[in-house]
Amino acid sequence: MSLSDLAKPWAAMSYGFLDASAKRELRRKMVKAVAVPGCQMPYASREVPMARGWGTGGLQVSLTLINPKSVVKVIDQGADDSVNAASIRRFLARVSGAMTTTDTLTASLIQSRHRIPEEKLSDNQVLVLQVPNPEPLRPVQPNMSIARQMHADADYSRMWLQLYEQIVCSGRVMQGASYPSLVNGRHVMTPSPIPRWDVPKLHMAEHLTILSAGREKRLFAVPPFTRVEPLVFDDVPFQVEDHADLSCYRSGARGFFMNEIPQDDGTSQYELSDSEYGVKTIRDREGDPVRFGETWYKNGKFS
Amino acid sequence: MTTMTLEPPRLVRTKPLLEIRDVSRSYGEVRALHKVSATAYPGEVLGIVGESGSGKSTLLRMMNLEELPDSGSYHLDLPDTPGDLFELDRFARRMLCATRIGIVYQNPHLGLLMKHSSSGNVAERLLIAGERRFGVLREKAREALSASEFPLERLDAPPIELSGGMQQRVQLAKAIALEPALLLLDEPTTGLDVSVQALLLDTLKRLQQERKITMVIVSHDLGVIRTLADRVMVMRRGEVVEVGLADQVFQDPQHPYTQQLVHAKL
Numbered sequence A: 001m002s003l004s005d006l007a008k009p010w011a012a013m014s015y016g017f018l019d020a021s022a023k024r025e026l027r028r029k030m031v032k033a034v035a036v037p038g039c040q041m042p043y044a045s046r047e048v049p050m051a052r053g054w055g056t057g058g059l060q061v062s063l064t065l066i067n068p069k070s071v072v073k074v075i076d077q078g079a080d081d082s083v084n085a086a087s088i089r090r091f092l093a094r095v096s097g098a099m100t101t102t103d104t105l106t107a108s109l110i111q112s113r114h115r116i117p118e119e120k121l122s123d124n125q126v127l128v129l130q131v132p133n134p135e136p137l138r139p140v141q142p143n144m145s146i147a148r149q150m151h152a153d154a155d156y157s158r159m160w161l162q163l164y165e166q167i168v169c170s171g172r173v174m175q176g177a178s179y180p181s182l183v184n185g186r187h188v189m190t191p192s193p194i195p196r197w198d199v200p201k202l203h204m205a206e207h208l209t210i211l212s213a214g215r216e217k218r219l220f221a222v223p224p225f226t227r228v229e230p231l232v233f234d235d236v237p238f239q240v241e242d243h244a245d246l247s248c249y250r251s252g253a254r255g256f257f258m259n260e261i262p263q264d265d266g267t268s269q270y271e272l273s274d275s276e277y278g279v280k281t282i283r284d285r286e287g288d289p290v291r292f293g294e295t296w297y298k299n300g301k302f303s
Numbered sequence B: 001m002t003t004m005t006l007e008p009p010r011l012v013r014t015k016p017l018l019e020i021r022d023v024s025r026s027y028g029e030v031r032a033l034h035k036v037s038a039t040a041y042p043g044e045v046l047g048i049v050g051e052s053g054s055g056k057s058t059l060l061r062m063m064n065l066e067e068l069p070d071s072g073s074y075h076l077d078l079p080d081t082p083g084d085l086f087e088l089d090r091f092a093r094r095m096l097c098a099t100r101i102g103i104v105y106q107n108p109h110l111g112l113l114m115k116h117s118s119s120g121n122v123a124e125r126l127l128i129a130g131e132r133r134f135g136v137l138r139e140k141a142r143e144a145l146s147a148s149e150f151p152l153e154r155l156d157a158p159p160i161e162l163s164g165g166m167q168q169r170v171q172l173a174k175a176i177a178l179e180p181a182l183l184l185l186d187e188p189t190t191g192l193d194v195s196v197q198a199l200l201l202d203t204l205k206r207l208q209q210e211r212k213i214t215m216v217i218v219s220h221d222l223g224v225i226r227t228l229a230d231r232v233m234v235m236r237r238g239e240v241v242e243v244g245l246a247d248q249v250f251q252d253p254q255h256p257y258t259q260q261l262v263h264a265k266l
């Protein structure tokens, strides 16, 4: 027997682009992250054919989770058709043979930047969020060694102090995206730059969420049915963005998160941020058969 | 004729609140503390004097459980804090330090978040203790600042914009916000002009009388110690050279170094 008999036949590329050891590393860290919800797990971040900061963390998780039966949806700021979303989706399909979709309901693997779809995800779906800065304590503690100690001690008083300062200086909590949230009553995480609107969607959700930062080499998870509570004072309630009464100028849909489009005359128009939901609404209006999923918000109210 | 006893009965009968024994600490070659023991009785003000570099601030850092000594033990006579506090784990030390001990540092930059609001600096203490109601935080921060005679119209000004005297008052408010059993003051008046110094001393004195907090005050200014302290401990080169009642030490210093110190002052 020679060495070449034992070795696998040569191939130009591994399935799903990443080599087996890179995937094993990610799988191990994902399992750990699921075991300790909200706790950041450092991992060996590989090079992928994309610049760090463009979603390499999310991409590595997706490449590890993908299989030929997967149905992939990729979202960038709510849209399926942005250049970044389109190229990641095409790349995922090319290296795995998986199918792609823009429909939230049929996707099994959703990689997203900045948004969680408006339609509810279910227990057979995995949401992968791209995270630029995984450390919620960074604004209050630039020294990462001390920050890690603070996580170990569950010492989050500085996070509350930050909210206190915002209320004192501006009269309200100014934190918009990445609103710090307590996961499973233990670890504070920054839920990637999703708007406050999307934070309640993570609380006791049916689906698994994995948040991964490629440049910072850290991932963390919100397993199904896990408590995710935004940090708030007992007497100052958490508020999502005021989008409940806005309606989309293209589809007419109301009560969802909108993108603001400033107009020349100084006013603003609004457009559904979840582009696929907008497309569904328009097709429905034109009489096409469309299947809508249950949405997290109904008439602008979280339910 | 009977001779007058120098130790009042109170000190004989009561158990000390703070008891630190044989604490030593070296930084490489520098012997900052060598077998230092100290006690402070409930409601008492213990003054520590000594030349620069004699280890006063180091001793205070140990009392605040910020730093551990090479050897020695530390007891506080409080409910739920039995045993040697230097043996506690980091988390327990931090909680004890945050909830039962208050400190005012020589250098306000050590004790304050310079760019946060002053009330926020005080509120942080309450947040560590688990307070989660904004209204209560605000009210208690205001109370503590007003108790330390801080001008309340500057409530939300960041310490970096305040005068040195006001910064010390923010530190003081932060230190007393949780009604600590022990208040540590490291040269609280150094660097302030004489009139501001006198006002701050008045505040300290009033607080001490009203709240009966046990205080340990470090200063190389004998005047400050004389106004506040019940008992005095004299340190030199990391060792205690003399301990006694304030009046006694100032009127009849025993150790040659203390004599020198007292006479230099006069």
Ligand SMILES: Nc1ncnc2c1ncn2[C@@H]1O[C@H](COP(=O)(O)OP(=O)(O)OP(=O)(O)O)[C@@H](O)[C@H]1O
Residues within 6 Å of the ligand: B027, B030, B031, B032, B050, B051, B052, B053, B054, B055, B056, B057, B058, B059, B106, B220
């Ligand atoms: N973190 C440290 N690292 C190295 N040496 C230190 C450290 N802290 C204190 N020392 C040394 O220990 C000695 C005692 O310092 P300490 O600050 O306690 O003096 P002090 O009595 O407070 O003086 P001052 O009156 O000037 O404030 C000094 O020689 C100092 O250089």
Ligand SMILES: [Mg+2]
Residues within 6 Å of the ligand: B056, B057, B058, B106, B186
């Ligand atoms: Mg000092």
